[in-house]
Amino acid sequence: MMTSDQLPDYYNWLSRYVQLTNWLSYHDRFAAFTMHKRLGIQAAEHAERRRTAGLEYVNGRLLALARLQPGPRVLDAGCGFGGTIFHWQSRIGGRYEGITLSRVQLAVAEREARRRGIADVCRFRVQSYDEPLGHDFDAVVAIESLIHSPDLDRTLPHLAGALQPGGVLLVLDDMATCGLDRHRPVEADLLRRHWGCARYWTDDDYRDALDRAGLLLIHEEDLSALVRPRREEILNRLELTYSVLHRRIPLPGARTVISAYLGGIALERLHGLGDVHYRLLVARKMGG
Numbered sequence: 001m002m003t004s005d006q007l008p009d010y011y012n013w014l015s016r017y018v019q020l021t022n023w024l025s026y027h028d029r030f031a032a033f034t035m036h037k038r039l040g041i042q043a044a045e046h047a048e049r050r051r052t053a054g055l056e057y058v059n060g061r062l063l064a065l066a067r068l069q070p071g072p073r074v075l076d077a078g079c080g081f082g083g084t085i086f087h088w089q090s091r092i093g094g095r096y097e098g099i100t101l102s103r104v105q106l107a108v109a110e111r112e113a114r115r116r117g118i119a120d121v122c123r124f125r126v127q128s129y130d131e132p133l134g135h136d137f138d139a140v141v142a143i144e145s146l147i148h149s150p151d152l153d154r155t156l157p158h159l160a161g162a163l164q165p166g167g168v169l170l171v172l173d174d175m176a177t178c179g180l181d182r183h184r185p186v187e188a189d190l191l192r193r194h195w196g197c198a199r200y201w202t203d204d205d206y207r208d209a210l211d212r213a214g215l216l217l218i219h220e221e222d223l224s225a226l227v228r229p230r231r232e233e234i235l236n237r238l239e240l241t242y243s244v245l246h247r248r249i250p251l252p253g254a255r256t257v258i259s260a261y262l263g264g265i266a267l268e269r270l271h272g273l274g275d276v277h278y279r280l281l282v283a284r285k286m287g288g
Contacts, residue, residue, distance in 0.1 A: 007148060007196055008126075011102035013256035015081070019108075057226075059087040062141060062170050065219055065282050068092060072138035075099070075162055077129040078145025082109035085122055097134070099127040130155055133162040141170045150198045152209035160213040165287035169215055172223070172280045174267060175203040184275055187266040195263035203279055215283035224277045229268040239265045 062084070068074075072094040076085050079098030082105075089096055100106055106124050113119040127133075129145070140159050149155040159169055180188040180200045191197040210217055229235075239262065246258045270276040 004148070004150060004196065008101040008103070010196065010256055011100070012104045013253045014260055015102050015104040015108070016253070017257045055083065056087070058143065058172065059084050062143070062172065062280070063088055063091065066139050066168055066170060068138055070094070073136065075133060075137045075140045077133070077140055077142040077159060079105070079109065079124065081105050082112060082122065082124065084141060084143060086112065086116065089118060089122055094121070096122045098122070098124040099129060099133070100124065101126065101128065130158055133158055135162055136164045137162050137167055138164065139168050139170065143172045144174070146171060146173050147195070147197050147200070149201070152201055152205055153212060156209045156213040156215070160215050160285055163285040165285055167285045169283045169285070170280070171206065172278070174276045175206060175279045176200045176276050177202065178275055180270070180275065184270060184273070187270050190266035191263055194259040203277065206281055210281070210283045214286050216286055217281060217283045219282035221280040222277055223280055224271065227271050227278050229272040232269070232272065235265050235269050
């Protein structure tokens, strides 16, 4: 099983690989500065825009739901290369902080902030969201990052504590609809071993933990229709191939990338079975 102390190296290797594949595919290392899943969004624009349409949709949708005044103070918990921060800052201004476990992601985000001339208002640091995060943020956003939380009752109070009264937490992630260890033990084991998911949280787990953290759930949305899993026979074939490669290739970087694919295959299968949904939750801190 991948442990939490292995996650920084895991994301360092993945970030290098993502930059390489983006360059080989698009001659663009960063592809909207994100590592989120690709969604099935139809875009009328040319191909260059279509490949980032899902990412732009997610960032735009969360920004609309946040209902922030111009010039907010925002924390991105699991910021990756800084894509959401750059998207929001270009539209409503404000001051942003992004935290990541990966020094590779940190270097990319800082370099891009300098290139855009916004390094004074977009700052990044290597830090876990299970450590003190500061306070008085108008919004905290966590996109596809809380799957690594070992305990939502530890993580969500940290995120809530970073908000000023009336501030909003926006969580977008894959959430189980059942106990995966009981109903889908094979896929649960793959996610544990290859993605470091000690437990795959259900949507009810999130709701209960938000309530215990003093956050009022004000909006829920299911974006699962935008996730397009491949056919089962394709996933089975890929899983067999990657499992063999993972056993035989000794190089740490290559094994990390293969692990990412194996975890992704398990998640695709769970989406196809309806055991995982891609859900958006918005919660407000009480007292504002």
